[in-house]
Amino acid sequence: MSIKVIIAGFKGRMGSTALDMVKGDSDLEVAALLDPFATEKDVDGVPVFNQKEDLVGFDADVWVDFTMPAVAYENTRFALENGFAPVVGTTGFTEEQIIELIALSDEKSLGGLIAPNFAIGAILLMEFAAKASKYFPDLEIIELHHDKKKDAPSGTAIKTAELIREVREHKVQGAADEKELINGARGAEFDGFRIHSVRLPGLVAHQEVIFGAQGEGLTLRHDSYDRVSFMRGVNLGIKEVVKRDQLVYGLEKLL
């Protein structure tokens, strides 16, 4: 039996790539598509919906979400409340929202995945960065994305920072008396280190973590050159969440 998948945000850059991936896998079936401004009623016979409420009672197993930070939380709640295991790539969740959604998934005994990054290389970068921060506590994160991205810093940068915070001995970096001559020059502050967000046309999703110590430096970098890089992780997520009964945060929890 194939896994029936709803794709929310199917007209977007990530959603359309996910639609092609699901269509190309005979173990998966596109059950429904959701986008608030879609004008077509179906795509190759698959029904298109403009509002999520019309999907109440719909027969599907998984809710893939690549929409917008502003609706990600509501969409994920809606999926869990209606029996669809969410696989969410949309970024912009707060820590409290993730905790609430994990509790809701528990209550509903539904699997789910919220992954700020579905690229395997990015997962490895996060793990390597956390490991390195134990020995190199002075670091800065630079994330680089296309100029249509709505949130900053990226979900990947936040997740990387959270993993680093777990192992790095806390310290406030930089000169105690440093002054920003232009607001924001030193980037966003997280647990005493800085995160910088670059937005440029032509970029997809990239991240560097730069470590500095007396007399040596270390730079870790990952590049997603194409949105196809995320699809192996989305595919794995869809196939894993249907076997589980609790939502997890981070693709590494399923690897």
Ligand code: NAP
């Ligand atoms: P995008 O091209 O702007 O696509 C978002 C799509 O969602 C648009 O077609 C938008 O429609 C639609 N949408 C907006 N509100 C919706 C709703 N309530 N229900 C259903 N669809 C809705 O953006 P993108 O580049 O694909 O990125 C989407 C999200 O994925 C972002 O949060 C981004 O940061 C994240 N992302 C995650 C990963 C990962 O690996 N986890 C990788 C890349 C991107 P309109 O344009 O008509 O408003």
